[in-house]
Amino acid sequence: MSQAIIYVNKNDADSIPKQAININIEDELSKETLLTSIAKAGDFPAYFGHNWDALWDCLTDSRIKYLQLDLADIEKINTEDFNMFKSIVEDAYRDFGQPQLWVIG
Template sequence: MSQAIYYINQNSSALIGSIPEQAINIPIGDVLNKETLLTSLAKVGSFPSYFSHNWDSAWDCLTDSDIKYLKIYVNEVEKINTEDFNVFKRIVEDAYNDFGKPQLWIIVASND
C-alpha cells in the first residue's frame, strides 16, 4: 500500500481485514471535531506533556512518534465537523508524504 488514507466500507470484511493489526484506533464518540480528534489522538498516541492540542502540535507529535497505522470509525458518528476532519486528514497526508507514516484507515457506513 502506498497512500496515506484509505476508506473502508464497514460491511466489507475483506477490506476490513486489510487494516494492519497494529493500527491504533482513534475512538470518537457522537461528535467528530477538532477537540475530540486531538484529545483522542493524544491519548492513544501517548503524546508528550508538551502537546498543545492544536494542529501544528499534532503534526509534530505524529511525526515524532512511532505510530505507523491509525484507524477511525466514522460509521456511527452523529455529527462530523467536515472542516476539522479535512484538516486532520491533510495532517496525516503531509506527515505520510514527508515521513512515510502514518497511514489512516477511515471506516465508513455502507450506502445500502
C-alpha cells in the same frame, strides 16, 4: 486516492493492519475530539499542545505507522476539522512515509 488515507467499509475492516492505533471518537468528530482522542490513543507526551501544529509534530516524532478511525457510528462530523486532520496526515505521510490513516465508513 492518497496512499496516506485508505477508506474501507465495515466488511473490509479486517484489512486494516493489526497494529493500527484506534482513534476512538464517540458521537461528534471535531478538532477537540480528534486531538484529545489521538493524543490519548497515541500516548502523546504531556506537553502536547492540542492544536494542529502540535499534532503534526507528534505524528512525525512518533513511531505511529497506522491510525484507524471508524466513522460509521459518528452522528456529527465537522468536515472542516476532518479535512484539516486528513491534510496533516497526508503531509506527514508525504514527508516521513507515515502514518497511514484507515477510515471505516
